[in-house]
Amino acid sequence: MNETINKYKEDLEFFDDVMDKYEYIIDLGKKSPLLDEKDKNETNKIKGCQSSVWFVAHKEKDKLFFDTYSDTVIVRGLAFILAQIYSNHSPKEIQSFNREELKILNLDEIISPVRLNGFTSMLNAIYAHAKKEI
Amino acid sequence: MNINTLKNDFPFFKNNKLVYLDSGATAQKPQIVLDSMNEFHKSYCANIHRSAHGLGNKATQEYENARQTVSKFLNAKTKDEIVFTSGATQGINLVAYAYVKEHFKHVIISGLEHHSNIIPWQIIDKSLHVIDFKKDLHVDLEHFESLLKSYPNSFVSLVETSNTFGITHPIKEMIQLARKYGSKVLVDAAQSSVHSAIDVQDLDADFLVLSAHKLYGPTGIGALYIKKDLHEKCKAFQGGGGAIKEVTYEKTVYMPIPYMYEAGTQHIAGAIGFASALEYIRNIGFNLIQKHEQELIAYTNEKLLHVKNLIRYTDTKNATGNISFNIKGIHHYDLGVLLDKQGVQIRVGHHCVQPTMKSLGIKGTVRISFGLYNTKEDIDKFFYALERSIKMLED
Known part of the structure; x- marks a missing residue:
């Protein structure tokens, strides 16, 4: 997970201008895979986000994988970053990973305090799912 | 009284160069x-x-x-x-x-x-x-x-x-x-x-x-x-x-x-x-305030005519104080974030009228609202930032 975090940290730090950072996140959002319409349901919807965000997890062998979607492209990009960081890891690895490590991404520079709640809700959903799978 | 110099009465604008188009949420305060x-x-x-x-x-x-x-x-x-x-x-x-x-x-x-x-x-x-x-x-x-x-x-x-x-x-x-x-x-x-x-x-x-x-x-x-x-x-x-x-x-x-x-x-x-x-x-007097606001609304309305994929909900020509719209295929939240990063303060969302939004089949809009300190230059900056945001967001 640290490796993926560092990759995104380097990518984001490459841009001095905040608009360029956003362009990068928007680009990720546009490229992120689409969710099936049937998965965009109330069960998969993350509570606490102002925009609609859906979150689907599946297990392959002993690893968890996450797919996300949002109706806003910026949130879609941010959710994609989170999904990439936590995907392809076992539930135990996710559970033991300290979410404080994400702080080096400086996402609070990019996300408003209100949206930060939504981001925390997404993280909570990932950790809750990992706990359920252990 | 020159309405275009009224901005000087507001210390908020002396401390920054933001374009404030969110007076419908709250207006800035004059020094007095x-x-x-x-x-x-x-x-x-x-x-x-x-x-x-x-x-x-x-x-x-x-x-x-x-x-x-x-x-x-x-x-x-x-x-x-x-x-x-x-x-x-x-x-x-x-x-x-x-x-x-x-x-x-x-x-x-x-x-x-x-x-x-x-x-x-x-x-x-x-x-x-x-x-x-x-x-x-x-x-x-x-x-x-x-x-x-x-x-x-x-x-x-x-x-x-x-x-x-x-x-x-x-x-x-x-x-x-x-x-x-x-x-x-x-x-x-x-x-x-x-x-x-x-x-x-x-x-x-x-x-x-x-x-x-x-x-x-x-x-x-x-x-x-x-x-x-x-x-x-x-x-x-x-x-x-x-x-x-x-x-x-x-x-x-x-x-x-x-x-x-x-x-x-x-x-x-x-x-x-x-x-x-x-x-x-x-x-200042409401005559002057209204004349100024009507000019700003007419100017905004004219500029909106050139925005591609614009969705209007009413006749914006006769709007009082605020104008709401959406851009087809673009979420209002994304526009709000990018406009903010370019120093333009507007409001996006349901504006505390969720039942009305539901009747219209939408989740929210982009709203610009005017105060007596706003100028045509503010409107120009808004449209410049809007165009840039749309370019970044459209597929």
Whole structure:
């Protein structure tokens, strides 16, 4: 997970201008895979986000994988970053990973305090799912 | 007076280069308002209506002068018709609890109401009836009359100007119609009062609510107008110091309105700042303010014609104070974020009118709202930032 975090940290730090950072996140959002319409349901919807965000997890062998979607492209990009960081890891690895490590991404520079709640809700959903799978 | 130099009256704009197009949420404050509040805290800070000392008398006098200023601003018959509240929302809640709860079964509202003119009626468990709006979002007066016929002697509570779509209801005509069927009427003038003069006697409103912070005044203070004829029918809302004549363990004898509704230490500095803001508006005059705003709206409207994939919800040419729109295929939240990063402050979202949004089948809009300090240069910067944002977001 640290490796993926560092990759995104380097990518984001490459841009001095905040608009360029956003362009990068928007680009990720546009490229992120689409969710099936049937998965965009109330069960998969993350509570606490102002925009609609859906979150689907599946297990392959002993690893968890996450797919996300949002109706806003910026949130879609941010959710994609989170999904990439936590995907392809076992539930135990996710559970033991300290979410404080994400702080080096400086996402609070990019996300408003209100949206930060939504981001925390997404993280909570990932950790809750990992706990359920252990 | 040159309207284009009024920006200099507002210290906010001296400290940054932001383009502020969110006055519908709250307006910036002129120096004169800040000075008047500061002066209270610096020179005569004391409690009102209860002190024997000179400072207390001075504070009481200024507070009551502020009430007189609000009264004049609304052309009320007497200053006793003006209650200071924390804002328009508290004003509506007060009327719901202190008057409507006991006297009415049915409440009629328009289809463009802010949540603050919906929830209070649900809290007191009234039957709520919503007037339809037409395709262009203007009120359907025939439907209004049919509701009045079906529910005579009901309470009618109407926003004068929509906080989201800039539509101004024909409020005088609607009050006259309501009168024919024995209804009492509350007018929510939170958005309209900063754009045109209000005359409660001419309107024949029973209640009217204002928020100072949308009138270039401080937050946390507003006013509720209650027509004198109805004072005896209004019961106590919340008890406390300053609101009573006599208290025993058996009962309380209340002061008359407005004091009955001003229990506890009031936002004295706020009331003083509120009055300064109204004086500031009065000195400029609504003729000049309206001329300036109409120019800004016409200029914005012309520029909107060139925005590709624009979705409008009403005739923006005749908007009052604000314009709402969407861009096809782009989420309003994404636009709000990118505009903010380019130094342009607008509001995106449901604007506290979720039922209206639901009727339109949308989750929110981009709203730009104007203040007297805005200039055509602000509008140009907004459109430059909008175009850049759209380019980044479109597929």
